[in-house]
Amino acid sequence: MKDAINIPLSRTTMQLITKSLIAGTVLSLGSGFGTGIGIASVSAETHLMFNTSAQFNYNAYPWHQSFNLLWETLMSIRTRIGIWPTDTWTNYDDIELIFNNLKSAYGNVSPNGFDQDKWALPFLQHGKELYSQAKSYEGKNNTLASEMYLCLQILISLFRRTASVFRLGWFPWVHSNTSHSSLKKACWDLEKQTYERGLALAHYSFETVNIPFKLKPHDSVYDTIPIYVNYALSKGKRNGGSNRTKAKTVILVCGLDRYRSGQLTNVQLLLSLGMNVITVDMPGTGDAPITGRDTGADTLLWRQLLDWIEANAGAKGFDKDNLWAWGTSTGSYWSIKLSRAEKNRLKGVLAQGAASHYTFTRDWLESADHLSYAVDLWAPLASTFGYVDDKHAFADVASNYSLLNQGVLDQDAAKLLSINGVEDTTFPIDDTLILSYYGKGAFLRMAPGFDHMGEPAATEWLQNFWAAVADGSVANKY
Ligand SMILES: *[C@@H]1O[C@H](CO)[C@@H](O)[C@H](O)[C@H]1NC(C)=O
Ligand SMILES: *[C@@H]1O[C@H](CO)[C@@H](O)[C@H](O)[C@H]1NC(C)=O
Ligand SMILES: *[C@@H]1O[C@H](CO)[C@@H](O)[C@H](O)[C@H]1NC(C)=O
Ligand SMILES: *[C@@H]1O[C@H](CO)[C@@H](O)[C@H](O)[C@H]1NC(C)=O
Ligand SMILES: *[C@@H]1O[C@H](CO)[C@@H](O)[C@H](O)[C@H]1NC(C)=O
Numbered sequence: 001m002k003d004a005i006n007i008p009l010s011r012t013t014m015q016l017i018t019k020s021l022i023a024g025t026v027l028s029l030g031s032g033f034g035t036g037i038g039i040a041s042v043s044a045e046t047h048l049m050f051n052t053s054a055q056f057n058y059n060a061y062p063w064h065q066s067f068n069l070l071w072e073t074l075m076s077i078r079t080r081i082g083i084w085p086t087d088t089w090t091n092y093d094d095i096e097l098i099f100n101n102l103k104s105a106y107g108n109v110s111p112n113g114f115d116q117d118k119w120a121l122p123f124l125q126h127g128k129e130l131y132s133q134a135k136s137y138e139g140k141n142n143t144l145a146s147e148m149y150l151c152l153q154i155l156i157s158l159f160r161r162t163a164s165v166f167r168l169g170w171f172p173w174v175h176s177n178t179s180h181s182s183l184k185k186a187c188w189d190l191e192k193q194t195y196e197r198g199l200a201l202a203h204y205s206f207e208t209v210n211i212p213f214k215l216k217p218h219d220s221v222y223d224t225i226p227i228y229v230n231y232a233l234s235k236g237k238r239n240g241g242s243n244r245t246k247a248k249t250v251i252l253v254c255g256l257d258r259y260r261s262g263q264l265t266n267v268q269l270l271l272s273l274g275m276n277v278i279t280v281d282m283p284g285t286g287d288a289p290i291t292g293r294d295t296g297a298d299t300l301l302w303r304q305l306l307d308w309i310e311a312n313a314g315a316k317g318f319d320k321d322n323l324w325a326w327g328t329s330t331g332s333y334w335s336i337k338l339s340r341a342e343k344n345r346l347k348g349v350l351a352q353g354a355a356s357h358y359t360f361t362r363d364w365l366e367s368a369d370h371l372s373y374a375v376d377l378w379a380p381l382a383s384t385f386g387y388v389d390d391k392h393a394f395a396d397v398a399s400n401y402s403l404l405n406q407g408v409l410d411q412d413a414a415k416l417l418s419i420n421g422v423e424d425t426t427f428p429i430d431d432t433l434i435l436s437y438y439g440k441g442a443f444l445r446m447a448p449g450f451d452h453m454g455e456p457a458a459t460e461w462l463q464n465f466w467a468a469v470a471d472g473s474v475a476n477k478y
Pocket of ligand 5: 400
């Protein structure tokens with residue numbers, strides 16, 4: 001376990017230490033490691049975010065108060081730029097129209113804990129209009145090749161734009177079996193349909209696979225693990241046919257509010273580097289066959305997924321010796337477990353925006369509803385662990401879900417890297433730091449001044465990191 005010498009360090013001192021480490025230092029401070037140097041002497045009671053004044057600075061996040069403020073102070077700005085919770089393909093006018101709708105009915109109502117069907121309804125209605133528009137264009141043909149190409153591009157972006165309306169319709173959480181909201185489930189269904197249609201038209205080699213979940217535990221809700229496989233583009237062409245060129249393969253473990261059809265930005269980055277990408281919904285989200293309630297169940301999910309990858313490596317071109325995982329946001333929690341469960345089959349794991357330990361306290365869960373997350377975080381997170389719309393029951397047992405308390409952090413692991421913003425108020429940065437204190441430690445890249453996932457500062461690092469994975473120089477560089 002961690003050596004805890006009680007040297008009280010101020011937040012500022014800790015930030016200085018942190019800043020001196022951000023150039024990419026391996027922090028490997030497990031048991032038996034000397035306590036005399038640098039960060040090794042930080043006590044468990046010293047935090048950068050958890051239980052500091054920043055955890056309680058609720059005034060900085062006005063959007064929890066009302067739909068009016070959610071639009072004015074967050075959604076209108078994010079939609080213009082096309083960043084989370086929207087994306088590059090989101091159309092401003094769509095979201096403005098939908099929010100005008102919500103504001104006129106619930107302008108002064110808090111979006112936190114808001115009725116899920118009432119949230120979903122205007123997104124569902126508008127999304128369906130866009131969808132039928134797209135379908136009608138799909139039927140029209142133009143004889144001129146260049147015009148056809150143009151039409152196709154418009155059609156592809158219309159499908160993506162529609163998918164992003166449906167995605168926001170179920171935001172921040174849905175699961176096709178355990179969710180109580182039929183309208184959110186309808187949005188999820190239509191997001192997949194529109195995303196798949198858009199991708200099929202575009203220049204991708206793309207496949208939907210339902211892996212038989214033979215190892216499934218008794219409380220599974222489905223018999224399959226649904227995944228999307230995006231095959232590496234071979235010299236700009238579709239890498240198709242029965243014999244695909246062998247390529248490095250990345251498993252993208254999706255998060256709380258973006259599932260296997262919501263990762264196109266990351267998918268495009270990895271494809272552009274010549275790698276295959278598999279996207280999978282994390283437990284308790286999308287169409288995952290298990291929730292996170294049973295802390296042992298995910299091991300079976302990962303084993304089944306890796307077994308399938310191995311069994312299909314030859315036919316589908318997965319380079320078995322170069323399998324990586326990338327967990328984003330809450331997906332990072334599962335990717336850390338994956339780094340332990342599949343340490344022998346994975347070359348490395350990147351956890352971006354980690355939740356690992358301090359997140360799983362009633363104190364943090366209560367605060368998180370008032371901090372940087374766009375709406376309330378506690379109940380949706382609880383729902384992914386199988387405590388659907390029962391956040392208090394989850395808080396009562398939250399410590400059971402800490403990876404430290406489960407002993408997961410102490411276990412042997414594949415190479416683990418983690419990147420996040422130091423000012424993260426979705427999951428405290430202490431959950432990233434702690435990865436370096438136990439077991440084999442981790443390679444940490446922290447971005448001071450940035451919030452959850454370290455974006456947009458993280459983008460360049462991520463590009464360089466994945467490029468190094470792709471060209472094989474990663475072992476020397478990270
Ligand atoms: C927060 O810090 C105070 C001391 O400043 C301590 O008494 C309290 O137990 C801490 N709370 C948690 C949840 O760690
Ligand atoms: C569009 O063109 C394709 C290929 O030329 C043809 O197979 C299809 O039937 C046409 N569709 C319509 C609705 O005209
Ligand atoms: C969820 O899955 C269980 C087990 O497969 C099934 O019995 C139940 O009907 C499903 N519920 C819904 C709402 O789909
Ligand atoms: C696929 O690869 C196998 C073994 O490498 C080879 O025997 C076969 O001819 C290839 N098929 C095609 C269609 O290229
Ligand atoms: C939580 O962990 C405690 C201590 O290990 C255990 O007694 C309890 O049954 C667990 N609760 C749940 C709901 O798993």
